[in-house]
Amino acid sequence: MSVTTLAPILRPLVKTPPRDVAGPAFTALTGLAAGLIVLMVAIILGNVAWFGAGTMTWEFLSGTPKHGMTAGGIFPAIFGTAALVILMVVALVPFGVGAAIYLHEYARPDAWLTRAVRFSVSNLAGVPSIVFGLFGLGFFIQFVGRHIDRMAGLDVVWGQPALIWAALTLALLNLPVVIVTAEEALRTVPRDMREASLALGATRWQTIRTVLLPQAMPGILTGAILSVSRGAGEVAPILFTGAAYFLPYLPTSPTDQFMELGYHIYVLSTQSPDVDATKPLLYGTVLVLLLLTLLLNLTAILLRARMRARLAGRA
Amino acid sequence: MPTEAHAGGVAGARLGTMRSPMEPPATIEPLVTMEPPMTMEPPASVPPIAGIPGATPPMLDTRDYSLFYGTHQALRQVTLEVARHSVTAIIGPSGCGKSTLLRSFNRMNDLIPGVRTEGQVRIGGRPVDATDVVELRRRVGMVFQRPNPFPKSIFDNVAFGLRMLGLKDRAELEARVEASLRRAAIWEEVKDRLERSALQLSGGQQQRVCIARCLAVEPEVILMDEPASALDPTATARIEELVLNLKTAYTILVVTHNMQQAARVSDHTVFMLNGELIEHDETPRLFTSPRQKLTEDYITGRFG
Numbered sequence: 001m002s003v004t005t006l007a008p009i010l011r012p013l014v015k016t017p018p019r020d021v022a023g024p025a026f027t028a029l030t031g032l033a034a035g036l037i038v039l040m041v042a043i044i045l046g047n048v049a050w051f052g053a054g055t056m057t058w059e060f061l062s063g064t065p066k067h068g069m070t071a072g073g074i075f076p077a078i079f080g081t082a083a084l085v086i087l088m089v090v091a092l093v094p095f096g097v098g099a100a101i102y103l104h105e106y107a108r109p110d111a112w113l114t115r116a117v118r119f120s121v122s123n124l125a126g127v128p129s130i131v132f133g134l135f136g137l138g139f140f141i142q143f144v145g146r147h148i149d150r151m152a153g154l155d156v157v158w159g160q161p162a163l164i165w166a167a168l169t170l171a172l173l174n175l176p177v178v179i180v181t182a183e184e185a186l187r188t189v190p191r192d193m194r195e196a197s198l199a200l201g202a203t204r205w206q207t208i209r210t211v212l213l214p215q216a217m218p219g220i221l222t223g224a225i226l227s228v229s230r231g232a233g234e235v236a237p238i239l240f241t242g243a244a245y246f247l248p249y250l251p252t253s254p255t256d257q258f259m260e261l262g263y264h265i266y267v268l269s270t271q272s273p274d275v276d277a278t279k280p281l282l283y284g285t286v287l288v289l290l291l292l293t294l295l296l297n298l299t300a301i302l303l304r305a306r307m308r309a310r311l312a313g314r315a
Numbered sequence: 316m317p318t319e320a321h322a323g324g325v326a327g328a329r330l331g332t333m334r335s336p337m338e339p340p341a342t343i344e345p346l347v348t349m350e351p352p353m354t355m356e357p358p359a360s361v362p363p364i365a366g367i368p369g370a371t372p373p374m375l376d377t378r379d380y381s382l383f384y385g386t387h388q389a390l391r392q393v394t395l396e397v398a399r400h401s402v403t404a405i406i407g408p409s410g411c412g413k414s415t416l417l418r419s420f421n422r423m424n425d426l427i428p429g430v431r432t433e434g435q436v437r438i439g440g441r442p443v444d445a446t447d448v449v450e451l452r453r454r455v456g457m458v459f460q461r462p463n464p465f466p467k468s469i470f471d472n473v474a475f476g477l478r479m480l481g482l483k484d485r486a487e488l489e490a491r492v493e494a495s496l497r498r499a500a501i502w503e504e505v506k507d508r509l510e511r512s513a514l515q516l517s518g519g520q521q522q523r524v525c526i527a528r529c530l531a532v533e534p535e536v537i538l539m540d541e542p543a544s545a546l547d548p549t550a551t552a553r554i555e556e557l558v559l560n561l562k563t564a565y566t567i568l569v570v571t572h573n574m575q576q577a578a579r580v581s582d583h584t585v586f587m588l589n590g591e592l593i594e595h596d597e598t599p600r601l602f603t604s605p606r607q608k609l610t611e612d613y614i615t616g617r618f619g
Contacts, residue, residue: 108428192463196525199421200476201453201532210475211465311466313514 048286055284064248069268070277074285079250080258081232081292087167088231093224096178104186105208125176129236136169136241157255164254166242173237174227185219186212215311218304225300232293235262261289372440374399374536374566375420380434382415389415391590402558402567404581406574412590413570417538421455422448456534460541462521464513469505472513472524476532491531499527500557519550539569555580574614578602586610
């Protein structure tokens with residue numbers, strides 16, 4: 001490199017920059033937007049905790065609704081929600097992860113089938129949940145369920161609203177979330193991990209099973225966590241497919257109907273014969289739903305943290 | 316041959332399931348009987364000059380081999396022969412196609428969409444494309460630029476390839492893992508923490524674990540893609556020493572940016588430029604009296 005003289009500057013730059021007015025204003029606006037979120041969460045949680053805490057008795061948690069739901073507990077709804085969410089995850093995660101593996105590992109990115117699948121996934125994510133409810137009623141109950149009954153020569157066992165159909169409908173609703181997060185998780189596994197495995201003579205499937213999936217598991221769990229939070233709170237999809245207004249017993253078979261916290265909240269807040277008597281129960285039910293979701297999330301988050309630590313070689 | 320072929324008393328004590336003291340790694344019976352039986356040739360103490368047809372068939376060879384990434388041609392009619400039990404270094408500036416050539420021998424380029432090839436790549440005289448890719452990759456091991464152990468224990472890393480082959484017997488796995496770690500000259504450093512994560516090791520140790528992982532499935536050829544470029548000088552020296560030891564039993568192909576390294580470890584050196592093989596000769600001759608002007612310019616630092 002040879003040394004050259006610098007080209008001359010035409011005229012001096014403006015010495016004092018103009019006063020920055022927009023900057024602080026935008027800082028304030030964005031700060032306000034962020035602060036509002038915290039405020040709203042605080043109001044919701046505070047309100048629910050304040051009015052709901054008093055209802056948290058053992059009788060409330062373990063009893064069944066009494067006197068037209070103006071007294072008693074919500075245990076059937078807690079049990080039903082847990083059963084629903086667990087069944088949903090069992091159906092959802094293998095299906096969603098399978099689809100993600102296909103999309104990421106096997107599908108040719110520009111094949112029409114791949115594009116059709118991606119198009120379907122992104123559109124599925126935009127379908128309103130009430131439509132899923134109607135779909136569940138039409139497809140799972142009236143089509144699949146009735147055909148099972150007819151072929152098995154049963155009266156009406158499968159062809160009616162039931163826990164299994166509600167869980168499958170919810171699973172369908174959450175499928176896009178799980179597929180997208182699982183695919184993202186597979187994508188973040190470093191390429192040299194895949195190459196190391198293949199270069200050792202592992203087959204493609206062996207590589208997926210022993211290298212990619214274990215490393216993608218924390219990300220897959222994130223998808224499952226999101227779907228659990230959403231699944232526990234959605235009412236519309238289970239309205240027609242299995243949730244019961246009131247049941248004095250617990251579901252013991254996938255073909256039973258069940259009570260669910262979200263639906264129970266709806267029932268308490270709209271169908272009560274005595275609003276004032278129901279109010280504490282309503283607050284208590286909301287609090288339980290929030291706590292249950294929180295508990296499920298917390299479990300999954302701890303599990304994920306442990307997996308991450310192990311992958312990073314710290315455990 | 317391993318450098319430390321002594322009986323591992325400590326090892327035997329640690330690996331409690333093994334009744335007899337460890338025997339030298341070399342005596343462990345071959346994992347899979349191979350066809351064709353190409354381990355029968357006499358030890359080539361002085362490797363025949365590649366490129367000149369000798370008595371022994373080349374371990375690896377390419378003939379008019381071209382490779383395209385879409386429309387970009389990465390390799391141009393490369394013809395190369397690699398002798399058995401020798402170290403061949405491939406040098407050249409970035410983007411000259413040396414890694415691409417290396418990855419042709421275990422078909423890692425198959426993973427990249429839009430790759431098209433012409434000509435032939437052969438292992439032991441057989442086209443690699445006609446070989447089952449899983450079998451090929453077991454016979455042709457690979458060590459990568461960045462140490463890439465799996466986020467598993469040291470033991471599980473080295474046992475990985477064996478388990479993929481269906482080996483389940485714990486005692487045999489332990490024996491083979493130890494033998495591989497010994498061959499990779501890392502056994503003494505890790506024997507007391509085989510169940511710890513391989514990610515806790517230093518970069519140089521990780522790379523030797525990766526070499527052990529590759530040796531465990533008993534390859535005939537080891538491809539090394541700049542195996543020391545991410546390591547410090549001490550770790551680099553250990554890897555180079557290891558390469559010199561391993562060549563008595565394996566055919567090694569090393570891609571390197573470092574010409575001193577090529578001069579130190581290799582019997583033959585290949586110089587590549589813009590996808591073309593410019594010169595291939597015995598290492599001392601290539602570095603002292605190159606026949607091609609381009610080679611001379613490169614090794615004297617005029618470009619690259």
